[in-house]
Amino acid sequence: MTLLEADAITLRRGAATLVDGVSLAIARGELFGLIGPNGAGKSSLLRALAQLVPHEGEARLAGTALARLSPQARATRLAYLAQGDQAAWPLTVRDFVALGRLPHGRNDAAGRAAVDAALAHMHLDALAERRLDRLSGGERALARLARALAVEAPLLLADEPVAALDPYHQLSVMELLRRQCALGRSIVVVLHDLTLASRFCDRVLLMHAGRAVACGEPRRVLTPANLQRVYQVQAMHGEHEAQAYVLPWRCRPEPDPALQAEAAR
Numbered sequence: 001m002t003l004l005e006a007d008a009i010t011l012r013r014g015a016a017t018l019v020d021g022v023s024l025a026i027a028r029g030e031l032f033g034l035i036g037p038n039g040a041g042k043s044s045l046l047r048a049l050a051q052l053v054p055h056e057g058e059a060r061l062a063g064t065a066l067a068r069l070s071p072q073a074r075a076t077r078l079a080y081l082a083q084g085d086q087a088a089w090p091l092t093v094r095d096f097v098a099l100g101r102l103p104h105g106r107n108d109a110a111g112r113a114a115v116d117a118a119l120a121h122m123h124l125d126a127l128a129e130r131r132l133d134r135l136s137g138g139e140r141a142l143a144r145l146a147r148a149l150a151v152e153a154p155l156l157l158a159d160e161p162v163a164a165l166d167p168y169h170q171l172s173v174m175e176l177l178r179r180q181c182a183l184g185r186s187i188v189v190v191l192h193d194l195t196l197a198s199r200f201c202d203r204v205l206l207m208h209a210g211r212a213v214a215c216g217e218p219r220r221v222l223t224p225a226n227l228q229r230v231y232q233v234q235a236m237h238g239e240h241e242a243q244a245y246v247l248p249w250r251c252r253p254e255p256d257p258a259l260q261a262e263a264a265r
């Protein structure tokens, strides 16, 4: 069953079109990857879906136009994790994660349990009483994701949640996102790591210059031709434990006539 539908999302700034008519439909329980090179429009699309920026087109959550919901109702139904690290505040990690409960408007046992669960999911129990502005960048990234999880919204929009993390934490976050989806949540996650996208996402949307280039199962989207055309890289493609990996290997490849013919088809 579809949870999120977006029709022809278009975002313009001045003369520039940052997102150009992107449509998508995301099922309940789906882990959906947004991929594409720097400047492709992934964050802009996510911000439009989160209703944080004026845009054309409509996004609906369970059939209701997100733009018609009050900000508070919207904030209980979708959690948004922004790119980057703008939250080095003098708050304890626990109080920061509890900000995720603000849209619910009450500090009850269920809310406190949600905060505890989010801290445990991100292995932050030992850091819960530490100040956020005294954590490392990666620890703060885990706290930011914990705050988004504490919302317990049916939809999570996460912009590069693993960008600051070491390999262990990258994998543990992706495994956690999969478990959240198994509970029925839907997640749109922006990723630059193509192997993580390939292994963990049900489907990926490849963006380039504001447009959707390809959408579908990772193995159908992360083809040598698409990677060469959109990222301008050649990659090593392989399989381990029956899962596909994609390792970018060389930039600015020489034009390969066979791949050009595949891309043109």
Ligand SMILES: Nc1ncnc2c1ncn2[C@@H]1O[C@H](COP(=O)(O)OP(=O)(O)OP(=O)(O)O)[C@@H](O)[C@H]1O
Pocket: 013, 016, 018, 036, 037, 038, 039, 040, 041, 042, 043, 044, 045, 083
């Ligand atoms: N306020 C703005 N005005 C004009 N152009 C903007 C504005 N914000 C972003 N852009 C441009 O829009 C394009 C898309 O930006 P966006 O942040 O959505 O890309 P992205 O795919 O998330 O990139 P990255 O992987 O680098 O985070 C970029 O070329 C960027 O320079």
